[in-house]
Amino acid sequence: MNEHQTQKISKFLSLVLRHQPESLGITLDPQGWTEVKALVAKMRPKFPGIDKATLDYVVENNNKKRFSYNKDQTMIRASQGHSVTVELDYAPTLPPETLYHGTVPQFLDAIRTDGLLKMSRHQVHLSRDIDTAANVGSRRGEAVILKVRAGEMHRDGFDFFVSENGVWLTETVPPGYIIFP
Ligand code: HQG
Numbered sequence: 001m002n003e004h005q006t007q008k009i010s011k012f013l014s015l016v017l018r019h020q021p022e023s024l025g026i027t028l029d030p031q032g033w034t035e036v037k038a039l040v041a042k043m044r045p046k047f048p049g050i051d052k053a054t055l056d057y058v059v060e061n062n063n064k065k066r067f068s069y070n071k072d073q074t075m076i077r078a079s080q081g082h083s084v085t086v087e088l089d090y091a092p093t094l095p096p097e098t099l100y101h102g103t104v105p106q107f108l109d110a111i112r113t114d115g116l117l118k119m120s121r122h123q124v125h126l127s128r129d130i131d132t133a134a135n136v137g138s139r140r141g142e143a144v145i146l147k148v149r150a151g152e153m154h155r156d157g158f159d160f161f162v163s164e165n166g167v168w169l170t171e172t173v174p175p176g177y178i179i180f181p
Contacts, residue, residue, distance in 0.1 A: 013058065013067055017078040018078045018084070021084065024039075031077065032087075035075060065164070065165040079163045085122070088161070096128060096151070097150065099147075103146060104141040104144060111146070112180070118171070125167055126148055146179065148177055153170070158170060
């Protein structure tokens with residue numbers, strides 16, 4: 001399968017597994033899982049020839065490992081990034097002392113006032129390394145990297161979760177825990 005086709009399928013999976021399952025006529029269970037068989041069948045008109053092996057390839061080779069199967073590979077879900085309500089059931093985890101968030105200059109005033117909010121997603125997305133944060137920010141313009149004092153937040157009672165693909169998630173980051181450049 002060529003790179004272009006893989007990317008098209010991956011983008012489509014992000015859309016239906018994170019944001020608009022109803023657009024394909026599938027449903028997600030409370031933890032965000034949907035049945036592989038039904039998904040493949042419903043994708044076939046748009047992606048002729050698609051089968052479970054195609055999905056295996058996309059799940060395995062997606063650059064951010066955005067999707068995962070359950071144990072017996074009958075169900076699939078997005079590992080993070082949802083705007084629909086899901087309970088991802090990741091266990092609260094001790095974060096590193098510092099996490100990073102990449103954003104852009106035009107949001108800084110609002111972030112100074114309100115902190116980091118989840119906006120349309122399910123949680124605020126943070127990363128362990130600066131490079132990832134820089135990439136996330138640069139999707140929208142000139143990236144600005146914010147440092148988040150995650151260890152201190154945790155000691156103050158905030159919960160952190162790490163998704164199956166290594167993204168750190170939390171409900172909100174009040175401005176006092178953010179170090180601005
Ligand atoms: C900003 C992609 C104003 C925030 C990425 C961000 C990531 C505020 C935007 C994942 C704000 C939300 C998530 C406030 C936060 N006022 N703006 N108080 N608080 N913001 O896309 O973190 O490719 O929902 O800085 O790589 O950019 O989809 O979040 O700029 O991992 O897998 O509001 O999405 O992954 O944007 O990106 P997003 P994000 P995927």
